[in-house]
Amino acid sequence: MDICVVGAGYVGLVTSACLAYLGNHVIAVESNPERLNSLKSGAVPFFEPGLQEFVQQTSESGFLTFSDNLPEAVKKAQIIFIAVGTPSLPNGESDLSQVMVVARAIGAALDDSKRRIVVNKSTVPVGSGNWVEMLVSQGVQNAQKAQLVPARSGRSEGPSFTVVSNPEFLREGSAIADSFYPDRIVVGSIDEQATSVMQNLYKPILSQTFDAPSFAMRPHGLNSVPFIVTDLASAELIKYSANAFLAMKISFANEISGLCEKVGADVKQVAQGIGLDYRIGKAFLNAGVGWGGSCFGKDVSALMQVAKEYSYPTSLLEATVAVNERQRLVVIKKLQEELKILKGRTVGLMGLSFKPNTDDLRDAPALTIAYQLLKMGASVKAFDPVSNDICKTLHSHLDLIYADSVEDLACDCDALVLVTEWDEFKHADWKKIAKLMRWPLVIDGRNALDEEQVRASGITYRGVGC
Numbered sequence: 001m002d003i004c005v006v007g008a009g010y011v012g013l014v015t016s017a018c019l020a021y022l023g024n025h026v027i028a029v030e031s032n033p034e035r036l037n038s039l040k041s042g043a044v045p046f047f048e049p050g051l052q053e054f055v056q057q058t059s060e061s062g063f064l065t066f067s068d069n070l071p072e073a074v075k076k077a078q079i080i081f082i083a084v085g086t087p088s089l090p091n092g093e094s095d096l097s098q099v100m101v102v103a104r105a106i107g108a109a110l111d112d113s114k115r116r117i118v119v120n121k122s123t124v125p126v127g128s129g130n131w132v133e134m135l136v137s138q139g140v141q142n143a144q145k146a147q148l149v150p151a152r153s154g155r156s157e158g159p160s161f162t163v164v165s166n167p168e169f170l171r172e173g174s175a176i177a178d179s180f181y182p183d184r185i186v187v188g189s190i191d192e193q194a195t196s197v198m199q200n201l202y203k204p205i206l207s208q209t210f211d212a213p214s215f216a217m218r219p220h221g222l223n224s225v226p227f228i229v230t231d232l233a234s235a236e237l238i239k240y241s242a243n244a245f246l247a248m249k250i251s252f253a254n255e256i257s258g259l260c261e262k263v264g265a266d267v268k269q270v271a272q273g274i275g276l277d278y279r280i281g282k283a284f285l286n287a288g289v290g291w292g293g294s295c296f297g298k299d300v301s302a303l304m305q306v307a308k309e310y311s312y313p314t315s316l317l318e319a320t321v322a323v324n325e326r327q328r329l330v331v332i333k334k335l336q337e338e339l340k341i342l343k344g345r346t347v348g349l350m351g352l353s354f355k356p357n358t359d360d361l362r363d364a365p366a367l368t369i370a371y372q373l374l375k376m377g378a379s380v381k382a383f384d385p386v387s388n389d390i391c392k393t394l395h396s397h398l399d400l401i402y403a404d405s406v407e408d409l410a411c412d413c414d415a416l417v418l419v420t421e422w423d424e425f426k427h428a429d430w431k432k433i434a435k436l437m438r439w440p441l442v443i444d445g446r447n448a449l450d451e452e453q454v455r456a457s458g459i460t461y462r463g464v465g466c
């Protein structure tokens with residue numbers, strides 16, 4: 001099929017490459033000139049494991065091309081994906097300005113040659129499907145006015161299109177595998193023809209009949225993926241509810257972790273004990289410095305804002321956010337307990353990105369922790385295997401001292417705080433690190449280190465919730 005994907009960020013680029021790999025002709029439209037030039041020259045402008053080689057492979061095969069010419073790409077396509085950003089506004093609502101621009105531009109570019117499906121892949125609040133349909137229609141009308149098409153008597157037919165919702169569930173760090181082997185594919189639409197085209201597009205994934213790429217092997221035993229068809233509003237709500245639930249699960253584990261510290265229990269054992277109950281499940285029960293990233297915070301806020309429009313209370317969501325805000329600073333409390341005075345101390349942050357295997361710093365707990373430590377008069381060093389440079393550029397106002405390695409980070413530190421559980425940190429040489437530190441203290445903000453090994457190196461170890 002001929003596909004246009006508007007927005008070549010984490011979601012748009014991965015979606016484009018996967019659909020191209022499955023044999024579709026994909027034009028990825030990107031408006032940021034730096035990003036576009038980088039992609040055209042074969043370089044992926046952000047870190048995602050395997051994506052560089054994958055994009056190169058699909059581009060070389062001729063199935064994936066990049067462009068900034070949206071009208072041309074739209075005219076060629078049967079399916080047009082909107083995959084632009086929907087960040088939070090200061091009041092918590094979604095900023096839908098990128099979606100608005102794109103939807104109108106799509107409308108202005110539509111012609112009568114075929115019926116198009118406009119797919120909302122960006123995470124957008126409930127009701128956005130109808131809103132995008134209105135914007136696309138406005139784009140059509142604006143173009144007609146600009147071309148001075150004489151007004152016809154009666155209702156003009158105009159180009160034929162329908163809007164469907166197809167929320168994205170991929171996770172940064174495992175985006176390619178998540179796209180090829182999702183838990184489900186959700187399509188929101190009451191248009192049977194459109195849902196059937198979408199089902200056809202995703203057929204190789206639904207039936208797992210494609211050759212698995214060497215860098216994203218098929219999970220053992222996976223031979224089908226559920227295809228869920230819903231109405232538009234339900235599909236939009238599925239995405240927000242899924243993220244809100246996951247965020248809530250982490251906040252729950254964190255709330256229990258605080259109680260564990262009070263009563264002398266170990267949250268890792270508690271999480272194992274409850275996670276083995278199949279109704280609860282083990283995932284997302286890890287206590288630590290809490291969730292972050294480009295999705296959880298903004299999606300939970302957007303969900304609360306939607307509820308507010310209907311004067312509907314969201315006590316659980318409010319608590320989820322409040323626990324997370326508190327949890328980010330739990331490592332600072334532990335530093336105070338151990339070091340007493342933080343002014344004049346040097347603290348090394350192990351990791352900056354919001355989770356391992358990504359360079360994404362959006363709403364990263366490390367930034368909150370760094371800001372707070374600096375405010376309290378500490379000197380803050382940081383080392384992240386991939387996001388040092390991005391942090392330097394995007395957060396130049398933070399007076400951080402960047403290290404080139406774990407050892408460089410440990411030098412003259414009064415404490416190290418694990419914020420992002422990169423493998424490199426899990427396998428660090430703690431004996432060597434202990435010798436380099438001014439004061440041998442490690443706060444494990446993710447409960448991810450080998451406590452015995454750290455302690456055996458003569459380092460004081462403090463985890464979360466134990």
Ligand SMILES: NC(=O)c1ccc[n+]([C@@H]2O[C@H](COP(=O)([O-])OP(=O)(O)OC[C@H]3O[C@@H](n4cnc5c(N)ncnc54)[C@H](O)[C@@H]3O)[C@@H](O)[C@H]2O)c1
Binds near residue numbers: 010029098101295
């Ligand atoms: N990142 C994730 O893990 C993830 C997962 C699931 C869903 N989502 C959702 O998917 C959407 C995209 O997220 P992302 O992380 O890929 O965002 P992103 O910011 O990484 O990428 C968006 C891209 O769209 C481009 N863009 C903006 N306006 C454009 C226009 N008019 N024409 C062409 N390109 C344009 C931007 O330059 C950018 O490259 C968001 O709604 C997000 O909530 C993200």
